[in-house]
Amino acid sequence: MKKKFLSIKKLKNKKPIVCLTAYSNNIAKILDRHCDIILVGDSLGNVLYGMKNTHKVSLDMMIRHAESVMLGVKKSLCVVDLPKNTYNDYINAKKNCREILKKTNCHAIKIENYKNNHQIIKKIVSSGIQVMGHIGYTPQYYSKFKVVGKTKKEETQLINDALKIEKAGAFSIVLECIPKNIAKKITNILKIPTIGIGSSKNCDGQILVTDDLIGISGFKPRFVKRYSNLNKIIEKVTEKYKKDVINKKFPKNSNSY
Numbered sequence: 001m002k003k004k005f006l007s008i009k010k011l012k013n014k015k016p017i018v019c020l021t022a023y024s025n026n027i028a029k030i031l032d033r034h035c036d037i038i039l040v041g042d043s044l045g046n047v048l049y050g051m052k053n054t055h056k057v058s059l060d061m062m063i064r065h066a067e068s069v070m071l072g073v074k075k076s077l078c079v080v081d082l083p084k085n086t087y088n089d090y091i092n093a094k095k096n097c098r099e100i101l102k103k104t105n106c107h108a109i110k111i112e113n114y115k116n117n118h119q120i121i122k123k124i125v126s127s128g129i130q131v132m133g134h135i136g137y138t139p140q141y142y143s144k145f146k147v148v149g150k151t152k153k154e155e156t157q158l159i160n161d162a163l164k165i166e167k168a169g170a171f172s173i174v175l176e177c178i179p180k181n182i183a184k185k186i187t188n189i190l191k192i193p194t195i196g197i198g199s200s201k202n203c204d205g206q207i208l209v210t211d212d213l214i215g216i217s218g219f220k221p222r223f224v225k226r227y228s229n230l231n232k233i234i235e236k237v238t239e240k241y242k243k244d245v246i247n248k249k250f251p252k253n254s255n256s257y
């Protein structure tokens with residue numbers, strides 16, 4: 001297991017790290033052939049469950065989806081988000097990390113940065129759990145989207161947080177919606193890999209929400225590149241199916257027993 005983390009860390013300055021999110025086995029199976037890291041993100045709250053943000057995602061939801069994802073993961077590193085209010089103190093954080101790891105067999109936990117929770121990360125890492133940090137726009141702690149790092153004060157805070165999270169023992173860190181010059185500074189200062197989302201190519205790797213990438217979520221902010229329009233495809237397929245059912249063209253004898 002340690003080898004998996006070492007190999008991710010070693011990718012820094014060698015090859016860009018490829019990461020995507022998955023919430024289910026079928027998607028994870030495909031991503032696993034191409035990604036270094038698969039994240040079971042709490043973005044599933046908005047993306048799958050239609051919640052207005054990630055604030056009410058529960059530990060149980062994360063565990064169920066991570067169990068499904070892990071059925072499809074053979075080679076990549078699977079990281080699971082710790083949802084909001086499940087790591088307010090070290091005791092709870094450790095208990096909940098352990099529950100996720102035990103029930104899902106995933107490889108690591110991601111924790112969004114808030115106030116001084118690098119101290120919690122430090123203790124969790126000391127207890128043998130691998131942690132990925134997350135700074136910048138941390139959706140659990142904002143009610144509205146924001147690019148973080150536009151002021152000198154925010155820049156200093158981001159750099160300090162990144163350094164504290166690295167010192168706490170995180171193996172990697174997500175930089176979400178941070179201006180490109182700051183992302184560059186942080187990536188150059190840290191020894192651990194930075195994984196960007198909306199933070200430019202100046203990061204050691206990139207992550208996107210898969211549903212945005214394939215065009216099924218309907219969400220397309222500036223930082224998303226849509227590689228297909230799956231919504232359109234599903235629309236067409238559904239229309240065709242409907243026609244076939246109405247015209248008794250489906251099922252055929254070959255689809256029947």
Ligand code: KIV
Nearest residue numbers: 021041042043174197
């Ligand atoms: O929840 C999520 O999917 C994430 C990624 C967007 C980094 O945290």
